[in-house]
Amino acid sequence: MQDFSKVPDDIREAAKKLLEEGKVDLVIGFEAGTVPLRSTPCFIRNKDDVKRLTWNAFCENNLARYLRKRPEGKIGIVAKGCDVRALVELIKEKQVPREKMVIIGVPCRGMIDRKRAEREVEGLQIREAVETEDRIILKGDGFEKALNKDEFLHQSCKVCSHPNPAMYDIPIGEPVKEEAPKGSSEVAEFESKPAAERWQYLSDEISRCIRCYACRDACPFCYCEECFVDSSQPQWIGKSINASDTMIFHLVRAFHMAGRCVDCGACQRACPMGIDIRKFLKKLDSDVKELYGYEAGMSLEELAPLTTFKEDDPQGFMIEP
């Protein structure tokens, strides 16, 4: 059995060394959150503060989102599989140079969907969540409940087939086993439904959208200088809460993610209204994979299919839609 208990210490050690030797000005990682089942992004500049760094099943944010346009010189970043894939795409999109980052790569065993975990003890006050090898133990006044981690992972983690960092400078711990998810894919399952049913599902989901744009703001790839929803000249979509406008926002965002989305699930986790945002994105991921054999964030060399043209690119979808 692999030993994961040393991971937090190894991260602290790596961060301390980087800061001490002046190899980075800043380390971005996770520290303990203020409520059970949460860790929170943190920014460490002083070697004495590395003790704040942590690693557990609650490090759900994609830290790649914080790397663009930073004033610091070199930056150390604690990155799990999906964070690294996002970094790879950001490098290819010339948003952050590879030389600017020192990647502290952490193999990931999936992050806990806290909203689902909380539901298991509905009405009870969770005071503490303790993580063991394969369980999360929720503790409160007069109760204790153990949950199997595997069952309470975020959906994107459940179907993740790249939990290990594809690129790194400092490896932490041992790689975890990578396996393709079993059973029929989410996309195939959704596609098997009649079009009207699919449209109804997506419409119902976005009917709750309050246009807080947390999905956009949590996403490492939503970095447009001016998002089209914020433009007032020309104004692309209405500002009031109108179902068509809201749908346009989600669809345009989804199309903009084609061949770039690494399915980190950050958008869905950020949504306060519990909207199934990944449903808008997964079909595009699978199309890009099927048509161009491309998976975002896996290599620095491979060109993103929508930014290049090859003679043998499939044309069928244009000629026979």
Add this chain to the structure above:
Amino acid sequence: MKHKIIKKKDIAGFINSLIGEYRVFAPVQKGRQAFFREIGSGSEVFLDYQNTTNSPKEAFFPQSERLFAYGLDKKGLKLTVPSEEKKRVVFGIRPCDARSFSMLDPVFDGEKYKDVYYLNKRAATIVIGLGCNKPPATCFCTSVAGNPFSTDGLDLLLVDIGEEYAAEAITDKGERFMEGREGFGEASPDNMVSMGKVKESAEASMSPSVKIDGLSEKLPGLFDHPIWDSLHEKCLGCGICTYLCPTCHCFDIIDEAAESTGERVRIWDSCQFKLFTQETSGANPRPAAKDRLKQRIMHKFSYFRDNYDQTACVGCGRCILHCPVNLDIRRILAGINSI
């Protein structure tokens, strides 16, 4: 004030007896969350919740509200204003959220300006609260002069005492409303004792976790303090905290027009957005995310106090619970207090 009781199983029937005469707004369950919505049937009411994701401010200050419609035809300009508000019941909301109404009231009911859209709805509404028997860890109402059984902003307060809710009339309006209503019976002395016990135990479970005293005096001097550089660092700049907040009330007014007809609409704005206070020239007095986070804190804990002698925070904890990066307002305030 007068007390009555209503059995939990009679709630749906009671709500059904209101629908038709009133528009009823209440917590409902959808997926894993509770939301505050207008309902069409008593069976939709979901009271076994900690708090709704969205706040009940929507009942008076909806995210998007048509102020009037206009059109131009051969006879000239035609204006259509919304008709009189139908009577409303806001049912089963938490005392913290009810307190937010008494913070919003002075904003929309100023000496100089009366906002009829808000005030008409307020005047036409009975507010029925549900006390908090088990306040979640993200709650800090007692730190901001609130209480899990606060009656501020309520006409009636319900307290869960097991099989029944004890109903306490807070205002004359509430007392009159309860009189002769379907499902309400007389409260026994035992019921009153149970109610007292529930309140005591909930209040005892909460310890003040944020120091508010002195903040309003201290904050103005910290406008250019370097602490904002670190406080804002992980903020994503999304609108969750402000949109879910029961007291945030910044709005924008827009025209949605096509050719010769259009609507003037009031929409929520958020100080966390880039466009907030951006001028036509492109200049923005709050250009960076840091400036906007500072605005949120300053407004709630300093400017609002100066203007209305209250802190614009009820301690509901929504911004803590739903922040995607766990940027906890209690930590921000602790940081400021530590200077």
